[in-house]
Amino acid sequence: MPLNKLYTKKQRDIIKASREKDWFMMINHGAVRAGKTVLDNDLFLFELKRAKKNAEEDGVMTPMYILGSTSAGTLQTNIIREIEDKYAQDIKFDRYGNFTFWGVYVVTTFTGSIAGLKSIRGMTAYGAYINEATLANKEVFDEIVKRCSGLGARIILDTNPDHPNHWLKVDYIDKADGEKIVANHFTIFDNDFLNKRYVDNLIAVTPSGVFTERGIYGRWTSGEGAVYTDFDEKKHYITKEQLPTNLTYFCGVDWGYEHWGSIVVMGEAPDGKVYLVEEHAAQHEEIDYWVNVARGITERYGQRIPFYADSARPEHVARFARERFKTHNAKKSVLSGIEEVAKLFKMGSLFILEENVTKFKDEIYQYVWNKKTGEPVKENDDVLDAVRYAVYTHKHGKPTIKLFKHGL
Known part of the structure; x- marks a missing residue:
């Protein structure tokens, strides 16, 4: 040949x-x-x-x-x-x-x-x-x-x-x-x-x-400005009336104390579109607080909803497991996870239920690249880390359980 x-x-x-x-x-x-x-x-x-x-x-x-x-x-x-x-x-x-x-x-x-x-x-x-x-x-x-x-x-x-x-x-x-x-x-x-x-x-x-720059043109470049440059509030915020009902639900968990902790509830539609349905974010709260948040989520979405949690606090993951929450260590690859979320924004396939988020609105514009390391700056990332854990692990980790009822 x-x-x-x-x-x-x-x-x-x-x-x-x-x-x-x-x-x-x-x-x-x-x-x-x-x-x-x-x-x-x-x-x-x-x-x-x-x-x-x-x-x-x-x-x-x-x-x-x-x-x-x-x-x-x-x-x-x-x-x-x-x-x-x-x-x-x-x-x-x-x-x-x-x-x-x-x-x-x-x-x-x-x-x-x-x-x-x-x-x-x-x-x-x-x-x-x-x-x-x-x-x-x-x-x-x-x-x-x-x-x-x-x-x-x-x-x-x-x-x-x-x-x-x-x-x-x-x-x-x-x-x-x-x-x-x-x-x-x-x-x-x-x-x-x-x-x-x-x-x-x-x-x-x-x-x-x-x-x-890297994936198409093969350039060795650092990010500048916001991490999620394709986010557009006019396109990506939705109302409760626009939220589909036939979603597969799953959660992301980012533990915190001095840094804010966060649990987010995400939903995926049959067409692959993903929705941030609930944001729970707080500072200076102990594990009992987060257990109560998770318990409320399971009451609304069912006991089988999975929680993809940051493995940095194994004692908290273990506590969730003892409470019989369906808990898994999240897949935490930073750049791959960010790319997965960013791709959804680019494709118009990730939507935010605007009335149910607060901290997300600040972080989405303040989460920026560190030019020297090529990694995101470790600030204004608590809710966004929980979103990343949820989306990336749902796509590339353990399968989730399909639930056809949302508790809004």
């Missing part, structure tokens, strides 16, 4: 350049769906053959190679499954979670935490491939670089962009010289296999500001 049927022009150019230069590190970074991982998976296979040849010159018959991913799940979905499906291979892992491919012993390590050091300390690697590199623990990343001391070892990285002060950008991408460190930047438009309709739809549903 012709190469232009297998690879985009950007991918073909990078593959060609990868064979012409003796680089040490190649960083493919940029937009989502731009073709980075597909390219790097194939570069990984090319590098295994190269590692085998270099090791034989070193007198090593079974060289080791490092394959890093943030978790077992991302390793399987981003790399292993893709390679097996594309090349009809059946990768067999040994009892250590590693595998041999084309005569190279591939050592897997999970870079998302310091525990990833255990599997690679002391080894000599003939190369490495690190998926989602910005999510890697820096100590693990640095150790991988040190381990790549075999003859001709090279390191492949791919990642979506983060804030401009991230160590990967400052220490590596900004120092790329095109020789030892090669950095290739991708935008969504580099993937000419994507049809225009898909690209237009992706742009339409991607939240404005930092998410568009």
Whole structure:
């Protein structure tokens, strides 16, 4: 099959350049769906053959190679499954979670935490491939670089962009010289296999500001101003009369004392639209207060309504469980959760029952980005954190129970 049927022009150019230069590190970074991982998976296979040849010159018959991913799940979905499906291979892992491919012993390590050091300390690697590199623990990343001391070892990285002060950008991408460190930047438009309709739809549903800059254009940028830039009170506030009745209800819980605590009741309609139905926010209240709030919610919406709670106060989560509230630890990924909420605002699919919220009205405009860290400022976020916990966990965590009665 012709190469232009297998690879985009950007991918073909990078593959060609990868064979012409003796680089040490190649960083493919940029937009989502731009073709980075597909390219790097194939570069990984090319590098295994190269590692085998270099090791034989070193007198090593079974060289080791490092394959890093943030978790077992991302390793399987981003790399292993893709390679097996594309090349009809059946990768067999040994009892250590590693595998041999084309005569190279591939050592897997999970870079998302310091525990990833255990599997690679002391080894000599003939190369490495690190998926989602910005999510890697820096100590693990640095150790991988040190381990790549075999003859001709090279390191492949791919990642979506983060804030401009991230160590990967400052220490590596900004120092790329095109020789030892090669950095290739991708935008969504580099993937000419994507049809225009898909690209237009992706742009339409991607939240404005930092998410568009990073996800579409692949830029390393910090957010400026309000986090939820697509919120429009004329579009997103509704009245009680506009609230559908056939909603699936669920709650988000953000514990607090000096900071405000908050419980929100959310509802999802069959068409996927989500509604903030009730806000409960208070300062300097003990757990008994929140138990009473939750009890009132279960009286209105039923005992099976789930509470997705901040795990930072496990004793409070345990108290809710003892009270027989259907309580789960919330999925707390900050940027992913914010993106989920922001996407709903962008798509006109998140609505606020205006008469039932107070603190939300202040926070929605005062919840802003920290330019230095790329994270939101930890102020004016109590109700919005509860909303994030509820929405993100409902979408990506445990299933909720459908209830067809609202207690308003």
